[in-house]
Amino acid sequence: MAPVFSEFEYEDRTVEYIYRPPKRDRRHLLVIFSGGFVGGIDFAGQSTRLIESAILWIRDPHNSYYIQKGADQWYAHSTGALIAKHVSLLDITEDDVVLLGASKGGTAALYHGLSGGYKNIVASAPRIHPAKGNKQQRPQVVEELVGSNSFKAENAFDQLIPQLLIDSTKEKNIYIFTSPADNQYLTDIEPNIALFEQFTNFNLICTDSPSVNQHEDVTLYNIQPIISIIGLLTDGFAPKLDRSHNGLKSTGNMPGSVEKSPFFATLVNDVDKLEVRQDGLWIAGRSFIRGYDTSEYGSARRYLQLQRGRKIHRAYLGGLKDRRNNRDYFDHESISYTAGGYAPQGNKPINLDGLDAGTYEARMQVTTENTTLVSSEFNVRPTYSFHSIKDFIVSIDTNGSSIKVTKIPIHLKTTLDGQYTLEDYWLRDGRIHLSGRFSLNNIDISAWSDVEYRLLFLDESTRHSTSEVALAKYNRDLNPIPWRDNSKSNYSTPRHRGITLPQLSPGNYRLALIGSFKKFIQTVDTNLTLAVGDNPNEFQIVKH
Template identity: 30%
Template sequence: MNEQIFTASNGIEVIYRHKPSKYDFKHLIVVFSGFLNATPGNYDFINAMTDCPADVIWINDNFQGMYTYYLCIDMDFRVKEAVQEFIQSQIDQRNLSPENVTFTGFSKGGSAALYHALSMNIKNIVVTVPQLHIGNYVDNFWKSVATHMMGKNYHNAQIDYLDKLIVNLLKKDQDLDKNIYLLTSEADIQFPTEIQPHLDDFRKYRNFNLLKTYSAFVREHNQVTSHHTALLLGIYYALASEATPRFNQGEVNFFGTQPIPKPNVANPTPYVDVRNCEYKDKILFIEGVAVLKGVHISNYSDVQYELILQNTRTRETYTKGLAKLHRPHLTRELFDGDFVIYDKGYFTTLDLKGIDISDLPKAEYQLYIAIKSGEYYSKLALSSQKTLTKSSDTFNFNSNSSLAILEIFKE
């Protein structure tokens, strides 16, 4: 699935990837991606949908190096025109009807899927936690995207225009024979503003399905999609098989087992996993997971980390402070039967600026981490679940399931 480029008649290039259909399946799924990094390049669900029997096309929201919601740059909607021209060409090539096409996306991608599906009268729409008020959202949370989409000196009228794009399409749409699946959660901070006010506009469709999760593992916006991958794949597979799902008179409420957070255990088991390490200009960048399994780390104040570097020859040690990052997916990733919150169990460097280790002579060092959480303390060798190797002309770093070694060549 190499990247390919479609050049629209207006000169805009659409970057995409394509997975062909299998056997006799005649269905096209178009995937619009959400935010991932500061700049675009991601393709959501590309691994999860590898075995899907339908044709799947992932469109990259990379237009002049920045996200656009697949819509516009400086309020010029040639991106929208190019995206729709590309999609229509793919539909025409396969001689598909709207019934054999599904648009899907997650968060920003859900917004784009909704907008383009309603604009092009696509029958099947599968979206999770979309923003319906795009202008306000990017203005408040993604300034780089806001200026890219609306211009450096954008104003309230442009924000309002983007806010109404999807809302107006929903209100005006009279083709109600659509299959719409909206996965969301009241735990999502965006639910009261982006979803709830518009549910009546969705409910007019003949097969609208509101899928709400109340899972204990879904406590934030970016946890909704990943926790229900199986449900989403089931919908895609069913649609590709010409078996249109209809759920419980249009509403599903997933509660799961509602596990109760367990009290901290008496003898927690330390767990570490170095995820990345770099060294440049006497600055060390290192990050990963470090928790005492069975001890809750709900707040930043619940845990403190220190990095310890021990010279393997002289045994001299150097101690450096570490910072923490909010990574709520860890609670789900580390779940082993007891519900323990590990949201803040990710160590990194302060402000992601690295650690000055210019006071360390060139030598080989074994790395340790000290974890203090309430009354619990543990010092253990850093290690990684997967072998991690980094090197340059100034350093070597090697980490495995037993230890992590940093060798500095130059002072």
């Protein structure tokens, strides 16, 4: 679910933020400045779930570094006012505030921590000289930031934080995360270390790891220590780390041989996305054999196999590159799994037209060099879904370690071992409504999760599904039987208000109802036809 932002009005403009109250008696405020240039928020997921202080997330869609754009310093003043407002709201002092940010957010944490008198600052890979650092990659951002493209203006902006380091009170707890692999270490961090060392509790955590190769890797690698420090600071403790190092290179504890790894020649088989998309099966994730270099497209050949008895339907999968594979599955710095990801070849869903009806077990076949592994075990989120494709229905059922794909022809039942009624239907103002009962005699429907309903639009000229929409369920037992509970087996449009008709070409469409009863799928004919005319809003519904 997308985060919902509040707006802080300041001088006829607004700052967007999210505020989460403290838990229990934690009387601290954590202020999180987001980095990047997309206007999102950082540290908003599982990373801060255990932090019990109040949290104030602030975002910067204007790319102002929470400081200025040109000569307009409204961004610094409004951000400072927003923080001060929540300090007053919580009735705490500046010593009870922790400012956190990464990259651009780290710049903001330093700026507002130093200028606002706040005692605790945690900055990961901060840009201390933002204008110089962005000059090559984002010249337009820099020009808007400083108000011109002159060296004088850029240098003046880049001296803001160094000057604050000189002027600020030295009773502060400052934690800087960095790495020699970050190209900003030599330009931003190292030249200012002497200024930082004047503070009573300055801590420099330097990461030297094969998993850290560029600027954004610093924060991704250090999520755990960052949150650990935040947890202590927001509970009133200020750890003293001085100059510390982490990462395997810094400890000298690098693995000697990849062949000695307990994971050598084992299959990674992760699924990130699995769904029916555009009339086919879409699967994407990461699959490769550990211990074998998979740095380039073609390093690994992958086939998704759908097997039912002796019948096997094979689909070749294309490769995807993602440097995070080396972070998540580190074996040795000489081994790269950058191209360990996969998706359907040509970015087109896997065609299932040639698949016979039935239930199939999914298997992954991966070949690297002369080694081939096949496995039916997937690391996949448990889920169940079904969708219509042309003249059949495909269901996907996963339990966390396996995938089953079922193909069912669309046969419109006019009689069934159960109950089907159409009690009400109407068509008006471009909306259609149906309601009634749909149940099977041998399956109880006592919980909302026991059943799903869909309304299907079948083109009568092709008998193919052109669209489907989800229907709601409601609780009503018209014919109670002591040993049965079908109270949830009633379908309707949401709140009986109808649903907007999908975009349909002129023609006649048979309306069918799909019911999935504890994963057993049945399709029934509603005996209704929707006629779509050539003119907009020319619809008619006919009952047979």
